[in-house]
Every structure is written in C-alpha cells, then in structure tokens.
Amino acid sequence: MDDDFKKAAEFHGHICPGLTMGYRVAKYAKEHYPRSEDEELVCIAENSSCSIDAVQALLGCTSGKGNLVLKDNGKQVFTFYSRDKGKALRIYFKGDILKGMDALRKKQAEGLLSSEEKKQMQAMRAGIIDAILNARDDEVLSVREVDIPAPDKARIYPSLICQECGEGFMEILGRTAKGKVLCKDCFEKIVC
Ligand SMILES: [Zn+2]
Ligand SMILES: [Zn+2]
Numbered sequence: 001m002d003d004d005f006k007k008a009a010e011f012h013g014h015i016c017p018g019l020t021m022g023y024r025v026a027k028y029a030k031e032h033y034p035r036s037e038d039e040e041l042v043c044i045a046e047n048s049s050c051s052i053d054a055v056q057a058l059l060g061c062t063s064g065k066g067n068l069v070l071k072d073n074g075k076q077v078f079t080f081y082s083r084d085k086g087k088a089l090r091i092y093f094k095g096d097i098l099k100g101m102d103a104l105r106k107k108q109a110e111g112l113l114s115s116e117e118k119k120q121m122q123a124m125r126a127g128i129i130d131a132i133l134n135a136r137d138d139e140v141l142s143v144r145e146v147d148i149p150a151p152d153k154a155r156i157y158p159s160l161i162c163q164e165c166g167e168g169f170m171e172i173l174g175r176t177a178k179g180k181v182l183c184k185d186c187f188e189k190i191v192c
Pocket of ligand 2: 162163164165166167182183184185186187
C-alpha cells in the first residue's frame with residue numbers, strides 16, 4: 001500500500017472498491033498536474049460516491065475550497081482543469097467492476113445476506129480492490145484532453161442577517177417573503 005493510498009483511506013474512513021477507483025484516477029491526475037495548493041486545479045466530478053474522497057485527499061480539490069464541482073451524472077468521470085495550463089484532462093474509470101456483485105449487493109441492502117454470502121462478498125470485494133490496484137492505467141482508465149471553458153472561481157458574497165432566525169447568510173442566497181429578508185431555510189419553512 002503506498003502512502004497516497006493510505007492517505008486516501010484515512011481520509012475516507014475505510015477501504016472500498018469506490019475509493020480505490022478514485023485513487024487510481026487521482027494518482028494519474030497527480031502525475032500530470034501538481035497538487036492544488038489553492039485553486040489552480042479544479043475537479044469536475046460526475047458522481048457523488050466514495051471515489052471523490054481520494055481526489056480530495058490526494059489532489060487538494062475540495063468542496064471547502066470550491067475547486068471540486070459535483071455534477072452528479074452517476075458516472076465515474078472526473079475532469080481536471082488546470083488554471084495554470086488552461087487545459088483539461090478527462091478521466092473515465094472504465095469497466096463495471098461491481099457487476100458480478102449486483103445480486104449480493106441487493107441482498108445486502110435488504111439485510112438478507114447469510115453468513116456464507118457475507119464471506120463470499122468480502123472475498124469478492126478484496127479481489128476487486130486488488131485488481132484495481134494492480135491494473136495497468138490503460139486497462140482501467142480512459143483519458144483524453146478536452147477543451148472546456150474555465151470553471152468559475154469561488155466567489156465571495158456579502159452577508160445578511162435573516163430577519164426570522166437571526167443567523168447570517170450569503171446575500172446571493174437570500175429570499176424575501178412577507179416583507180422580510182430571509183435565509184433560504186426560513187423561506188422554505190414559511191412559504192412551503
Ligand atoms: Zn467507501
Ligand atoms: Zn433564517
């Protein structure tokens with residue numbers, strides 16, 4: 001297990017096939033773009049699953065910094081845009097690695113796994129993680145350069161105080177109802 005994989009696992013909290021997929025993607029991107037100290041590297045992730053945590057841990061693209069954009073298409077596609085280079089790399093993690101596990105996963109979700117099946121599933125997961133870690137780049141990753149417009153930078157907006165709950169919020173997300181300036185949360189409670 002290399003240091004980057006350990007780091008990703010620590011950040012994510014467990015080792016799973018999804019995290020391992022993200023690790024392979026992030027590792028590849030890391031070889032082409034340096035870790036993002038500030039915002040120079042932006043990741044547009046087309047899913048919201050375990051794999052994203054590897055990207056956050058290894059590349060410094062995080063929701064907090066605003067250089068991780070989630071566009072949930074349910075696809076293992078990650079586009080890395082380098083502001084320095086003005087170029088983007090689109091990485092698709094190929095192959096339906098969980099396919100053979102569908103029946104077991106469904107049973108697991110329903111809480112119907114026998115202890116024999118639990119063991120079977122664990123062994124399959126371990127095998128899948130191993131296979132992902134040991135595959136060649138071209139076996140699991142489909143990579144190409146793409147032309148995309150520069151993603152918006154994180155913006156700073158002034159704050160307002162909600163006249164209902166008294167909490168501060170970002171002005172651009174404000175609403176008005178019944179003559180009051182409201183945060184989105186209070187607006188939804190009052191109007192909906
Ligand atoms: Zn996970
Ligand atoms: Zn409020």
